[in-house]
Amino acid sequence: MMKPERPVGIIGYGAYIPRFRIAAREIARIWDGAGGTPVDSKSVPGPDEDTITMSIEAARNALARARITPDRLSAVWVGSESPPYSVKPSGTLVAEALGATPWVSAADWEFACKAGSEALTAAMGMVGSGMAQYVLAIGADTAQGRPGDALEYTAAAGAAALLVGPAAEAVAVIEGTTSYVTDTPDFFRRADTTYPVHGHRFTGEPAYFNTLRSAAERLLHDLGAQPSDFTYAVFHQPNTRFPQTVARQLGFTPQQIAPGLLSPRIGNAYSAAALLGLCAILDVAKPGDRIFVATYGSGAGSDAYALRVTEALPERRERAPLTAAYLARETFVDYAVYAKWRGKLVME
Amino acid sequence: MRRVYIIGTGATAVGEHWDRSAASLAIEALNGALGTIPASRLGALYVASALSGSLHAQSQIGVLIATAAGIPGIEVVTVEAGGASGGVALRQAWMAVASGAVDLAAVVGVEKVTDVLDARREAALALATDADWEAIHGVTLTALWALLMRRYMHEYGYTADDFAPFPINAHANAVANPRAMYRFPINADKVRSAPMVSEPLGLLDCSTAADGAAAVIIASEGLARELCANPVRIAGSAVATDTLALHSRPDPLWFNAAAQTTTAALRSAHLAHSDVQVFDLTDPHGIAAALALESSGFAERGTAVALAREGAITPKGRLPLATGGGCKARGDTVGANGVYQIVELVAQLRGQAGAAQVNGARVALAQCMGGIGATVATHILTLD
Amino acid sequence: MDLAKHWRLRHARYRLEGQRNRLTGEVRFPPAPPRPGEAEDVWEPYVLSGRGRVYSFSVVRQPPEGFEDQPPYLVALVRLDEGPMVTAQLTDCDLDQAAIDMPVEMVTRRLRDLGPTGLIVYGYKFRPIVQR
Numbered sequence: 114m115m116k117p118e119r120p121v122g123i124i125g126y127g128a129y130i131p132r133f134r135i136a137a138r139e140i141a142r143i144w145d146g147a148g149g150t151p152v153d154s155k156s157v158p159g160p161d162e163d164t165i166t167m168s169i170e171a172a173r174n175a176l177a178r179a180r181i182t183p184d185r186l187s188a189v190w191v192g193s194e195s196p197p198y199s200v201k202p203s204g205t206l207v208a209e210a211l212g213a214t215p216w217v218s219a220a221d222w223e224f225a226c227k228a229g230s231e232a233l234t235a236a237m238g239m240v241g242s243g244m245a246q247y248v249l250a251i252g253a254d255t256a257q258g259r260p261g262d263a264l265e266y267t268a269a270a271g272a273a274a275l276l277v278g279p280a281a282e283a284v285a286v287i288e289g290t291t292s293y294v295t296d297t298p299d300f301f302r303r304a305d306t307t308y309p310v311h312g313h314r315f316t317g318e319p320a321y322f323n324t325l326r327s328a329a330e331r332l333l334h335d336l337g338a339q340p341s342d343f344t345y346a347v348f349h350q351p352n353t354r355f356p357q358t359v360a361r362q363l364g365f366t367p368q369q370i371a372p373g374l375l376s377p378r379i380g381n382a383y384s385a386a387a388l389l390g391l392c393a394i395l396d397v398a399k400p401g402d403r404i405f406v407a408t409y410g411s412g413a414g415s416d417a418y419a420l421r422v423t424e425a426l427p428e429r430r431e432r433a434p435l436t437a438a439y440l441a442r443e444t445f446v447d448y449a450v451y452a453k454w455r456g457k458l459v460m461e
Numbered sequence: 462m463r464r465v466y467i468i469g470t471g472a473t474a475v476g477e478h479w480d481r482s483a484a485s486l487a488i489e490a491l492n493g494a495l496g497t498i499p500a501s502r503l504g505a506l507y508v509a510s511a512l513s514g515s516l517h518a519q520s521q522i523g524v525l526i527a528t529a530a531g532i533p534g535i536e537v538v539t540v541e542a543g544g545a546s547g548g549v550a551l552r553q554a555w556m557a558v559a560s561g562a563v564d565l566a567a568v569v570g571v572e573k574v575t576d577v578l579d580a581r582r583e584a585a586l587a588l589a590t591d592a593d594w595e596a597i598h599g600v601t602l603t604a605l606w607a608l609l610m611r612r613y614m615h616e617y618g619y620t621a622d623d624f625a626p627f628p629i630n631a632h633a634n635a636v637a638n639p640r641a642m643y644r645f646p647i648n649a650d651k652v653r654s655a656p657m658v659s660e661p662l663g664l665l666d667c668s669t670a671a672d673g674a675a676a677v678i679i680a681s682e683g684l685a686r687e688l689c690a691n692p693v694r695i696a697g698s699a700v701a702t703d704t705l706a707l708h709s710r711p712d713p714l715w716f717n718a719a720a721q722t723t724t725a726a727l728r729s730a731h732l733a734h735s736d737v738q739v740f741d742l743t744d745p746h747g748i749a750a751a752l753a754l755e756s757s758g759f760a761e762r763g764t765a766v767a768l769a770r771e772g773a774i775t776p777k778g779r780l781p782l783a784t785g786g787g788c789k790a791r792g793d794t795v796g797a798n799g800v801y802q803i804v805e806l807v808a809q810l811r812g813q814a815g816a817a818q819v820n821g822a823r824v825a826l827a828q829c830m831g832g833i834g835a836t837v838a839t840h841i842l843t844l845d
Numbered sequence: 846m847d848l849a850k851h852w853r854l855r856h857a858r859y860r861l862e863g864q865r866n867r868l869t870g871e872v873r874f875p876p877a878p879p880r881p882g883e884a885e886d887v888w889e890p891y892v893l894s895g896r897g898r899v900y901s902f903s904v905v906r907q908p909p910e911g912f913e914d915q916p917p918y919l920v921a922l923v924r925l926d927e928g929p930m931v932t933a934q935l936t937d938c939d940l941d942q943a944a945i946d947m948p949v950e951m952v953t954r955r956l957r958d959l960g961p962t963g964l965i966v967y968g969y970k971f972r973p974i975v976q977r
Contacts, residue, residue, distance in 0.1 A: 132937050160915065161936055161954040165967065169859075169953045197965055206967065210859035210953050212892060434975045442975065444939075460914075584909035593854060594875050595932045597956055597966065599905055599912040600920045605932075607903035608922055615901070615945050660904045660940075708922055708930040713900070 114335035117241015122283020125276035127174025130439035151352035155380025167272035174433035187245030192228025227410030236277035254383035259308035269380030273388035293328035300411035328415035344402035347373030347390035349409035468689035472675035475792030486674035494676035509546035511796030543589035543831030547799020548838025570797030591706035610748035617763035627747030635786025637816035642792030668745035671792035675800035697726030697841030716756035716834035741802035743830035799829035858968035865891035895951030
C-alpha cells in the first residue's frame, strides 16, 4: 500500500455527463444486436463537446465545492485517451479556463481507462510530500468504438475532477492506494487509427478481473480491512456485468456498489468511469462512511483507493450540481444523429 | 457650403449576373447616369462596395472601375461601410461638391455577390458584425435582425404575421420596377407559410443578396443648371455611427445613428419630419424598416408595425416605403443599396416612378445602414 | 492560419473574463483597451459569474462559412447578471425550449473547428441552468 507522509484527501469533487444518450437497443437496431446489450444506454457528447470542455465543467464543479481560488492550484492534470489534439496539451487549456494559469503545472496523462486515477495517485504524492497544497486530477473521455463493434454499445463520454489537498480540509481522506500493473495487451489503439482493437474474452479474466482483483485484494490486506468495513464500493465499469462480477468476487454486495454503478445508464466513460461513480457516492455518503475504489486501465493496470468521509462533505456537496442532476437530464438521440455528431459520416 | 444637386442617375437590373463582372455592372450604371456628359468632366469618383475586398480579394475597386471607365488619373475614393457604403460614398461626394473642391462627381455603388456560393457569402455579410464578439459565435446579420424582431414582438405584443405588410408592399411596388429582382406580388398566406430562415424570420421576410450597380452624378448649382433640366437637390446629408456590436448598446431596439442623422439631415434641409413624403430605407426585413422608422422619428416606438398593417407604408399612405421594391423585392445589393435608393427617389421626385408613384412627392428621405445600425447615412432630397 | 487573434482573447473566451473599473466599479464585457484619457490601469480583469437571462434568441439555418456542420443552432443575446449583454450560442437547449428571460449559465465549449491544420476555437456558450 502506498500513502504519503502527510495525510491527503479530496477537498472538492465535480462530475460532468453530457445530456445526450443513445439507447443500446437503438445501436442494436442498426447492427445485429440479438445477443443482448451490455448496458441500457450510453452518454453521447454534444457536437460542441470534447474532453477539454467536459474537463472544464467537472473541474469548475470541484473548485466550487472546495471554494478555493484557481490561482492556488499547483497542478491541473487531465487523464484521457481522447484528447482533442494529438500534440498540444489539454491541461493548459483547462487550466486557462479555470483561471489557474500561469503559475501551475499542467499535463496530460494516458493509461486507457485509468488515466484519471494515475493523475489522482500522482496528486496524492505531490500534495502528500508538501510540494503542493492543491492539485486537480481529472479523468475525462469521449470514447469511440468502431461502428458495429461490441465496444460501440458502451464507449461513452463523461468527466470527473478530484481536487486533492491536505486531509484536514478534505471531504474524504484517502487512507491509502495500491497500483498493480502488467503488460497485458487486452485493448489498444495504434497511432493514426481511429478505433481501438480489443481482445474479446481476453479482456475479461486475464485482464480486467485479475488486474483489478489484485490491486483491490492487496489494498484490503494492507489496510487489514474487510469488504464489509466499507459502506460503498465502486469499480471501473466498462459495462454493467464486469463491476458486478468483480464486486462479488471480492466480497462486496450489490447494495455497496449500487450508488456508484452508472454504466447501465451512461455506458463506459473510460477515464471518468470509476471516478464518476465515486462522485455519485460522495453525493450520498455520510460522515464516517468508508468508500472503496478500484479503477482499471487496459494495457493493463488497476489503482485501488480507500477513502473515509469527513464532516465537511454534506455542506460542500451542495455547492455544485450533483451527479444525479447530470444523469437526470437525458435526451435520447437516434443513430443517425449520433453518427453525424460522432464523425461517423463520410463528409469529404 | 454650396448647394448640391443630382443631375443624373443610372442602374443595372438587380439579379444574378453570372456572366458579368463588377466593373461591367458599374460601367453600365455610370453610363446611364452620365447620359451625354463626358466622363472626362468628372472631378472625382466615389465607389461604394461592401464585399469586394472579402469576396473578390480586390481592394481599390474604385480604381478598377475608373480604369474600366477610361478615366484613369481621376481622384477616386473607395468606400466600405457595409450596407451603408452607398450612402457614405454619397456624403463624401456631397461634401466635396458643397465645399467647392469639386464641381462634378460620380457616386457608383456596385456589388457582385454571385461569384461565390452561399456559405462564403453569409460569412462575408457577417463581416459587418463584430468579428471577435459576434461573428465567431456563428451569428449572421439575418440572425441578429431576427433577435431584434423576437424582442420587438415580446415588448409590443406583435406576432411574426404582423410584419407581413412590409414584404407584401415591397413586392407590390417592385412589379412596376423593371430593374427589380422579384417582380411578382406575394400575400400574407405565402409569407406565413414560407420556410424559416432564422426564427421568427421566414424566407419571404428576408431580402436576397444580389448583383447590381447604381450610379448618380452630383453637381454644383451652376453645373446642374447647365447640364440638367430637372436637377434634384441634396438638401440634407448626415452620417453617424453606433457601437459595432449590437450587444454593446443600452437599448438594442433603438438605432441612435438613425435618430441622429435624420435630425441632422432634416435640420440642414430646414424641413420637419412631416414634410417627408416618400422613403427608401434599409429594409431587408420588416423589422429593419420598423425600427428605422421609429428611431428616425416617423413613428412612435412600438407603432411602426401597426402603421404598416394600416397601410401607411404603401404609395398611397402617409409613410410610403420601398416604392422601387426596397431591399426585399428590388434585391439586396448591400453596398450599392444606398445608391439604388437615390436612383429610386429621384424618379419619385421627377414623377417618373410609374405605378408606385407617390402623388406630388417633393421631399424624399434615403437612409441606409451598415451592419445593424452601426453606420447610418441619411439624405434628404428635394425639388427646388 | 489564425493563431494570435484567438490566443489573445483566450481569457475572455474561455472564462468570460471582462473588466471592472477600479474607480466606479462598473463591469464591462468584452474587455477593451482604456479609452483616450483613461489611466492605463483603470480597468482591471474581472471574471463574470456567467449567470444571465436571455434577452432574445434566434436560430441560424443558413450558416456562414466555417459553421456548415452546426445548423440549426440557437444564438442569443444574453443579459449577464453584472449588467453587460453578450452575443453567444445557446447549447444543450432544444429549439423549442429557448425563451426570452430564460435563466442561463455559461459553459465553455467548442465554437469552431478550423480544420485539420487549424485550431479548435473554444469559448463561452450559454445553457439552461443545471439544477444544483
